[in-house]
Amino acid sequence: xxxxxxxxxxxxxxxxxxxxxxxxxxxxxxxxxxxxxxxxxxxxxxxxxxxxxxxxxxxxxxxxxxxxxxxxxxxxxxxxxxxxxxxxxxxxxxxxxxxxxxxxxxxxxxxxxxxxxxxxxxxxxxxxxxxxxxxxxxxxxxxxxxxxxxxxxxxxxxxxxxxxxxxxxxxxxxxxxxxxxxxxxxxxxxxxxxxxxxxxxxxxxxxxxxxxxxxxxxxxxxxxxxxxxxxxxxxxxxxxxxxxxxxxxxxxxxxxxxxxxxxxxxxxxxxxxxxxxxxxxxxxxxxxxxxxxxxxxxxxxxxxxxxxxxxxxxxxxxxxxxxxxxxxxxxxxxxxxx
Amino acid sequence: xxxxxxxxxxxxxxxxxxxxxxxxxxxxxxxxxxxxxxxxxxxxxxxxxxxxxxxxxxxxxxxxxxxxxxxxxxxxxxxxxxxxxxxxxxxxxxxxxxxxxxxxxxxxxxxxxxxxxxxxxxxxxxxxxxxxxxxxxxxxxxxxxxxxxxxxxxxxxxxxxxxxxxxxxxxxxxxxxxxxxxxxxxxxxxxxxxxxxxxxxxxxxxxxxxxxxxxxxxxxxxxxxxxxxxxxxxxxxxxxxxxxxxxxxxxxxxxxxxxxxxxxxxxxxxxxxxxxxxxxxxxxxxxxxxxxxxxxxxxxxxxxxxxxxxxxxxxxxxxxxxxxxxxxxxxxxxxxxx
DNA sequence: AAAAATGTTGGCAGCGCTGCCATTCCGGGA
DNA sequence: TCCCGGAATGGCAGCGCTGCCAACATTTTT
Numbered sequence: 001x002x003x004x005x006x007x008x009x010x011x012x013x014x015x016x017x018x019x020x021x022x023x024x025x026x027x028x029x030x031x032x033x034x035x036x037x038x039x040x041x042x043x044x045x046x047x048x049x050x051x052x053x054x055x056x057x058x059x060x061x062x063x064x065x066x067x068x069x070x071x072x073x074x075x076x077x078x079x080x081x082x083x084x085x086x087x088x089x090x091x092x093x094x095x096x097x098x099x100x101x102x103x104x105x106x107x108x109x110x111x112x113x114x115x116x117x118x119x120x121x122x123x124x125x126x127x128x129x130x131x132x133x134x135x136x137x138x139x140x141x142x143x144x145x146x147x148x149x150x151x152x153x154x155x156x157x158x159x160x161x162x163x164x165x166x167x168x169x170x171x172x173x174x175x176x177x178x179x180x181x182x183x184x185x186x187x188x189x190x191x192x193x194x195x196x197x198x199x200x201x202x203x204x205x206x207x208x209x210x211x212x213x214x215x216x217x218x219x220x221x222x223x224x225x226x227x228x229x230x231x232x233x234x235x236x237x238x239x240x241x242x243x244x245x246x247x248x249x250x251x252x253x254x255x256x257x258x259x260x261x262x263x264x265x266x267x268x269x270x271x272x273x274x275x276x277x278x279x280x281x282x283x284x285x286x287x288x289x290x291x292x293x294x295x296x297x298x299x300x301x302x303x304x305x306x307x308x309x310x311x312x313x314x315x316x317x318x319x320x321x322x323x324x325x326x327x328x329x330x331x332x333x334x335x336x337x338x
Numbered sequence: 339x340x341x342x343x344x345x346x347x348x349x350x351x352x353x354x355x356x357x358x359x360x361x362x363x364x365x366x367x368x369x370x371x372x373x374x375x376x377x378x379x380x381x382x383x384x385x386x387x388x389x390x391x392x393x394x395x396x397x398x399x400x401x402x403x404x405x406x407x408x409x410x411x412x413x414x415x416x417x418x419x420x421x422x423x424x425x426x427x428x429x430x431x432x433x434x435x436x437x438x439x440x441x442x443x444x445x446x447x448x449x450x451x452x453x454x455x456x457x458x459x460x461x462x463x464x465x466x467x468x469x470x471x472x473x474x475x476x477x478x479x480x481x482x483x484x485x486x487x488x489x490x491x492x493x494x495x496x497x498x499x500x501x502x503x504x505x506x507x508x509x510x511x512x513x514x515x516x517x518x519x520x521x522x523x524x525x526x527x528x529x530x531x532x533x534x535x536x537x538x539x540x541x542x543x544x545x546x547x548x549x550x551x552x553x554x555x556x557x558x559x560x561x562x563x564x565x566x567x568x569x570x571x572x573x574x575x576x577x578x579x580x581x582x583x584x585x586x587x588x589x590x591x592x593x594x595x596x597x598x599x600x601x602x603x604x605x606x607x608x609x610x611x612x613x614x615x616x617x618x619x620x621x622x623x624x625x626x627x628x629x630x631x632x633x634x635x636x637x638x639x640x641x642x643x644x645x646x647x648x649x650x651x652x653x654x655x656x657x658x659x660x661x662x663x664x665x666x667x668x669x670x671x672x673x674x675x676x
Numbered sequence: 677a678a679a680a681a682t683g684t685t686g687g688c689a690g691c692g693c694t695g696c697c698a699t700t701c702c703g704g705g706a
Numbered sequence: 707t708c709c710c711g712g713a714a715t716g717g718c719a720g721c722g723c724t725g726c727c728a729a730c731a732t733t734t735t736t
Contacts, residue, residue: 013722024722025687025688028724038683041684055488057401057722059397060401060723062691063692063723064691065725074465104444106444107433109434123442127397150393235628235629238632261629264629265632268633268634291629294574294602295606350691352693355716363696363715363716364714364715374714375713379714379715400721402694677736680733680735680736681734684732686729687727690723694721695721700713702714703710706710
């Protein structure tokens with residue numbers, strides 16, 4: 001029962017035209033519901049197409065349609081990772097809105113590597129996408145050159161801390177870090193440490209930390225300690241890192257995590273070691289992952305509008321408006337751990 | 339600083355040919371490193387292409403190249419959801435292997451809806467993909483017809499419980515459920531309940547439950563209770579459901595969850611209510627999400643090879659072999675909650 | 677009733693690329 | 707020196723579709 005029957009050639013618009021007894025142009029018009037045609041022609045074409053099992057060839061359509069401008073209805077998307085739940089969320093908002101608008105997303109994963117992104121962008125551009133959606137503001141010079149030359153709408157998601165190429169949708173990671181520190185300081189914590197993952201790659205986590213330290217400095221404080229893991233963020237890494245940190249700096253009274261999954265790991269470390277949260281040690285995360293709301297003590301964290309960012313990115317794809325930055329903000333999720 | 343410069347026409351192969359002082363065919367051969375050409379011609383073409391910033395148009399390439407067979411280098415992918423971490427994992431394995439092989443994935447999200455899948459498949463087929471990767475074995479009749487007519491390789495991921503269309507890569511969800519029940523029964527639990535999410539849509543969770551109940555029956559048992567939430571699986575839903583379940587059937591001694599995130603929610607419920615795990619109540623999940631390994635008591639669950647499935651799916655795309663099922667199995671992750 | 681306006685329709689030239697084929701170029705053997 | 711086989715090359719016909727335009731049909735207006 002192989003599926004490979006490939007009877008020969010696939011049905012083309014010419015076959016439908018012959019079957020329906022009309023011209024090719026009429027078939028084209030009917031199928032796209034564009035231009036004028038008689039009711040009778042419409043019926044016959046639809047009927048013939050169904051009878052023949054016609055599947056339009058968008059490759060040809062896009063090629064013929066509009067050679068320059070928005071060639072196809074494909075939209076290239078580059079995200080850094082699928083392992084960090086933040087990005088599937090982004091993708092979720094994006095694909096949802098994208099296919100409401102009749103677009104198809106072509107997804108590439110850069111693994112936080114600008115050089116990898118460069119290659120992905122080159123590959124995506126060769127499909128003549130209607131637009132490109134990237135993550136973050138940091139790109140190689142060659143990527144930027146190519147993007148400029150492509151003459152299509154570019155959306156950069158998530159990070160508004162810096163100049164964008166065209167449209168930027170996100171929030172200020174710096175401000176998130178800043179607000180997080182203000183919250184901890186306001187709660188009276190003074191010996192505040194940081195637990196994070198590979199900052200060399202995750203530029204946005206680094207920006208949050210910068211904002212965090214800036215706010216500490218404004219309050220006359222500095223990071224009490226810091227523990228970085230080389231790997232990607234995960235609960236296991238957060239757990240190990242917090243344990244290491246507490247061993248080194250036992251008097252730490254609050255910890256800022258680069259990410260909620262790290263923070264969740266930290267929470268587990270506290271549970272395992274019997275450290276009272278937030279009595280013995282307070283925990284603060286970032287992103288407000290769904291899970292954290294179900295914890296016995298909801299995690300104190302910052303809610304970032306990931307779905308909304310994806311959706312907004314998709315919605316601004318077609319808009320012919322001027323370049324600009326759309327800041328969707330963030331919100332304190334008070335929780336009970338800090 | 340608009341990016342929209344669209345100087346007019348994009349650079350075509352003809353422009354490169356003129357610039358390099360060779361024919362179009364030579365440019366095409368050089369750029370694809372195929373056919374024979376002199377070293378000198380090769381250099382000049384590459385140079386000219388770089389100078390002009392030439393970006394090949396794969397739309398045209400695919401259209402001209404091989405009209406029938408593997409038209410483009412696009413691969414259509416349909417997954418049911420991005421909210422359930424299982425699918426991003428699948429996607430991760432898939433896109434990784436896909437772009438090693440030079441393919442680009444076009445992703446659609448069906449939201450667990452076969453009718454939505456039908457529309458997505460139709461849309462994807464119109465890009466003349468080299469192959470299609472779907473999730474699960476359940477499709478509408480029309481989808482199946484179209485898939486057959488397309489004459490391309492089809493891979494169905496994750497579920498091996500039933501006949502596939504072409505290539506199937508995954509594990510038996512029924513067997514997972516069965517093994518889970520055997521484990522709980524073997525540990526001496528007798529009043530075993532089930533906590534799950536919307537089974538009407540998540541067919542695979544339903545298959546796991548069926549296998550689970552079958553194993554219970556073999557042991558002379560039946561489900562002690564069950565609690566279903568209508569929404570999608572999540573920690574919050576798991577927590578609420580477990581609390582409801584314990585209220586209704588306080589003597590339950592073990593709970594099988596449809597998913598690890600549900601189980602994690604259940605664990606949080608136990609922590610919150612002070613129910614000893616597994617003394618008062620044992621918990622068993624499914625999928626072995628990363629997070630669960632960091633818990634103070636690692637969750638007892640079944641490790642499913644999600645990344646490997648994605649990778650295997652991509653690898654079997656090109657293989658011209660016969661249809662068949664590849665069962666990647668699963669593995670008990672003993673943990674400490676059951 | 678003729679003219680003008682409007683509604684339908686089919687033919688055909690591309691879109692940018694690749695496959696095919698005929699042609700040219702080159703070095704080595706007769 | 708001439709001829710021959712293979713490497714290198716360019717021209718051109720499509721791939722399937724859409725945009726444009728001219729042709730024709732049908733109404734409406736005067």
